Amino acid sequence: MTIQAQSYGPIAGELINSGERLTVIAKFERSLYLECETGGLICLGHLVIGDGPLNILAEFNDRFSVGADIEIDLSIATPWAPTSVNLSGGRAKAALARLDAGMVVVPPRGLAVKDETPVSQRTDPAREALVDWYRSDRETLPPEVPIRALLGLGEGLTPAGDDLLVGWMLGLQTTGQKLVAERLYQRIQSLAPDLTNAISQAHLAAGARGLASAALHDLLLALSGVGGVTDALKRIDRIGHSSGWDALAGLRDVLKT
Amino acid sequence: MSAVVVNLVLAGTYMDSIALMRLSREVAGLSGVEDAAVMTGTPANREILRDAGLLAPEGETAKPGDLILAVRAKNESASHAALVEAERLLSAPRQTADDGTSGWVPRTLRGAVMALPTANLALISVPGDFAAAEARKAIERGLNVMVFSDNVPVEAEISLKHLAAEHGVLMMGPDCGTAIIAGTPIGFANEVRRGDVGIIGASGTGIQEVSCLVHRAGGGISHAIGTGGRDLSTDVGGLTTLAAMAALERDPATKRIVLISKPPAPEVVARVVEEIQRSRKPYVVHFLGSVAGDLPANAQHADTLAHAAALAVGQDRIDVPPANAVSSDGQMDGQMDGQRVVGLYSGGTLCGEAQAILMGAGHVVASNAPIPGAGSDDAAAAIRLLDLGADEFTRNRPHPMIDPEPRETMLRQMLGDPTVRVVLLDVLLGYGAHPDPAGGIAQAIDASTGRRPVVIASVTGTEEDPQIHSEQVSALTRAGVRVAPSNAVAAEWTLGILNSA
Numbered sequence: 018m019t020i021q022a023q024s025y026g027p028i029a030g031e032l033i034n035s036g037e038r039l040t041v042i043a044k045f046e047r048s049l050y051l052e053c054e055t056g057g058l059i060c061l062g063h064l065v066i067g068d069g070p071l072n073i074l075a076e077f078n079d080r081f082s083v084g085a086d087i088e089i090d091l092s093i094a095t096p097w098a099p100t101s102v103n104l105s106g107g108r109a110k111a112a113l114a115r116l117d118a119g120m121v122v123v124p125p126r127g128l129a130v131k132d133e134t135p136v137s138q139r140t141d142p143a144r145e146a147l148v149d150w151y152r153s154d155r156e157t158l159p160p161e162v163p164i165r166a167l168l169g170l171g172e173g174l175t176p177a178g179d180d181l182l183v184g185w186m187l188g189l190q191t192t193g194q195k196l197v198a199e200r201l202y203q204r205i206q207s208l209a210p211d212l213t214n215a216i217s218q219a220h221l222a223a224g225a226r227g228l229a230s231a232a233l234h235d236l237l238l239a240l241s242g243v244g245g246v247t248d249a250l251k252r253i254d255r256i257g258h259s260s261g262w263d264a265l266a267g268l269r270d271v272l273k274t
Numbered sequence: 275m276s277a278v279v280v281n282l283v284l285a286g287t288y289m290d291s292i293a294l295m296r297l298s299r300e301v302a303g304l305s306g307v308e309d310a311a312v313m314t315g316t317p318a319n320r321e322i323l324r325d326a327g328l329l330a331p332e333g334e335t336a337k338p339g340d341l342i343l344a345v346r347a348k349n350e351s352a353s354h355a356a357l358v359e360a361e362r363l364l365s366a367p368r369q370t371a372d373d374g375t376s377g378w379v380p381r382t383l384r385g386a387v388m389a390l391p392t393a394n395l396a397l398i399s400v401p402g403d404f405a406a407a408e409a410r411k412a413i414e415r416g417l418n419v420m421v422f423s424d425n426v427p428v429e430a431e432i433s434l435k436h437l438a439a440e441h442g443v444l445m446m447g448p449d450c451g452t453a454i455i456a457g458t459p460i461g462f463a464n465e466v467r468r469g470d471v472g473i474i475g476a477s478g479t480g481i482q483e484v485s486c487l488v489h490r491a492g493g494g495i496s497h498a499i500g501t502g503g504r505d506l507s508t509d510v511g512g513l514t515t516l517a518a519m520a521a522l523e524r525d526p527a528t529k530r531i532v533l534i535s536k537p538p539a540p541e542v543v544a545r546v547v548e549e550i551q552r553s554r555k556p557y558v559v560h561f562l563g564s565v566a567g568d569l570p571a572n573a574q575h576a577d578t579l580a581h582a583a584a585l586a587v588g589q590d591r592i593d594v595p596p597a598n599a600v601s602s603d604g605q606m607d608g609q610m611d612g613q614r615v616v617g618l619y620s621g622g623t624l625c626g627e628a629q630a631i632l633m634g635a636g637h638v639v640a641s642n643a644p645i646p647g648a649g650s651d652d653a654a655a656a657i658r659l660l661d662l663g664a665d666e667f668t669r670n671r672p673h674p675m676i677d678p679e680p681r682e683t684m685l686r687q688m689l690g691d692p693t694v695r696v697v698l699l700d701v702l703l704g705y706g707a708h709p710d711p712a713g714g715i716a717q718a719i720d721a722s723t724g725r726r727p728v729v730i731a732s733v734t735g736t737e738e739d740p741q742i743h744s745e746q747v748s749a750l751t752r753a754g755v756r757v758a759p760s761n762a763v764a765a766e767w768t769l770g771i772l773n774s775a
Contacts, residue, residue: 043288045288045289045290046290050288064404065404076382078382124666135322135325135326139318166318167318168318169316169317169318169319169338170316170318170319170322171291171319172291172294172295172312172313172314172319173289173290173291173292173314174288174289174290176314176316176318176319211338212317213316214288214314214316214338216288252403255401257290257291257292258290258291258292258295260291
């Protein structure tokens with residue numbers, strides 16, 4: 018069965034163009050996750066899920082079940098790639114001010130608010146340890162303990178702790194700290210196979226390249242002064258249960274540090 | 275007897291977090307279950323389950339890509355039953371898809387029209403950002419449209435309604451939760467008999483209340499057309515209301531028309547009144563919180579939704595409480611010494627109607643969804659009426675008509691609050707609503723100890739609804755709830771208590 022794609026993200030495009038067989042490994046209401054022979058993952062979704070690095074958007078029916086093979090035709094599809102944003106130096110402070118002003122209008126949730134849930138109780142010390150590392154020791158690999166505490170922590174497809182780490186890596190990439198982001202991912206990559214699921218690992222790998230959902234990139238653009246922060250936050254609010262906010266919490270940790 | 279903890283590990287099973295949380299809550303609410311959680315089997319999550327006393331040896335072996343169903347129950351049989359039910363709930367969506375005759379469910383409008391070429395109405399329920407595009411496609415295919423989705427910009431609404439007029443179809447919504455078209459309930463609607471009363475409503479729960487009261491009074495509904503809450507605003511100009519009036523004017527099955535709305539814009543009212551004047555059919559008009567204005571000879575003003583239903587079936591009043599029911603004469607003293615009234619509504623219009631009635635008697639009312647004249651929300655207000663279906667309470671969680679648990683939590687708090695004298699509730703039945711909304715309320719009241727406020731409720735529904743009106747009323751009555759025959763009477767009873775204090 019060949020599906021005509023309408024748009025595709027950079028990682029999904031690379032995997033499709035490698036010509037590998039794609040097999041459905043997970044099925045959701047509006048999307049399927051496909052695994053390539055070499056282990057890479059693609060999210061095939063209906064248009065409503067929006068663009069992202071792993072995403073291929075298309076109209077398709079839900080006949081496919083786990084284990085089915087699918088072919089995807091990109092010939093008429095539009096490639097999606099985020100607009101590059103630079104929030105380094107003094108721009109980070111201005112971005113943080115815009116973000117905090119927006120969060121007054123659009124109330125945050127998930128890890129972007131202080132609360133006493135079991136997940137928050139575990140993430141708070143880990144976030145503090147990451148901030149300490151970033152402030153004083155960023156030339157070395159981050160400590161193992163906070164990464165171990167965060168990976169796989171929380172419900173759902175991409176656990177809140179993983180989303181937070183994606184936000185950290187996105188923040189580091191955007192503020193010109195690419196080497197630091199690489200060190201962070203080096204530690205994540207060494208621990209993730211035992212601590213979180215394969216789908217979330219694929220999103221972490223995308224985060225290491227500075228890639229995340231289009232809604233997060235739209236927010237980065239708005240934080241740089243292009244577009245409305247409030248509208249962008251409303252789109253963040255619609256990602257998963259609180260995945261958008263969890264990633265945003267990581268991004269904010271970087272901006273304020 | 276000590277609690278039993280059991281885990282079921284589903285290897286390589288992925289679910290999104292919203293589905294997981296819903297499943298956790300449903301399993302936790304089963305009989306004999308003390309606590310339950312459904313989480314992916316990562317080490318971090320296993321630690322959370324362990325700390326919560328929910329991890330059994332089976333769960334210890336789960337992998338990050340597995341799903342753990344964890345249950346702590348009072349005994350072995352309750353834990354087993356909970357796991358069986360959890361597995362059933364997990365497999366339910368797949369069964370639904372596979373039960374179709376073709377085994378295929380269309381995922382696009384084009385596919386749906388190909389599967390059912392005679393369809394003349396499309397129900398659009400997608401995230402607001404995409405609803406307008408889908409509605410446009412449907413209208414351009416000549417389909418009437420009901421847009422259930424909210425968060426559709428007003429500019430898009432206006433454009434769609436003009437497009438619908440060009441194509442000669444109706445565009446109901448956006449944020450249209452209720453309609454009954456030719457006897458078919460759509461969205462949150464009730465099972466009512468067919469009859470000669472047409473309803474046009476810029477309010478879902480308003481349509482439900484009127485259609486149910488008409489049905490319970492022996493009447494029936496030809497069509498109930500939802501317009502979307504903004505239709506009678508200055509910006510939209512009543513485009514769907516006017517189109518619906520024209521459609522019901524042409525419909526031979528409709529003999530009289532009830533028009534209901536939240537407070538409309540005066541200039542739009544004038545346009546609507548002109549149209550009523552041109553009609554050959556009698557109208558009943560209820561604009562929430564408004565007093566009788568100048569209406570043409572073929573129209574009657576209704577003070578409340580119940581009054582509108584009564585006039586529609588040719589009666590003065592249909593919500594008279596039974597002789598032995600408590601009434602507004604102050605006999606319904608609460609057990610609390612407090613003076614505050616707190617309304618926990620799942621229906622926005624019913625919340626608005628209660629505000630109008632209490633303000634009409636001279637009381638100051640605060641609400642998160644204030645009608646003109648009411649104050650903004652204030653947790654310490656003497657009369658605080660909350661619309662729990664409003665955006666701030668429903669972001670990323672189901673509407674309280676579907677998942678009443680958050681309201682039940684608030685009810686428990688109010689039952690223990692010594693400053694509260696009356697708790698006002700609406701209970702909405704019908705398709706789409708929770709299978710047993712009264713059950714959760716009764717449980718919350720049964721679990722309360724000591725002195726508690728008076729709880730007054732109305733039940734919007736019919737005997738033919740899946741929840742069965744009389745059974746819901748009985749469950750509430752057994753728990754000590756004073757059940758009023760309409761939302762308006764529930765508010766009037768509250769006035770009686772306030773006046774007697």
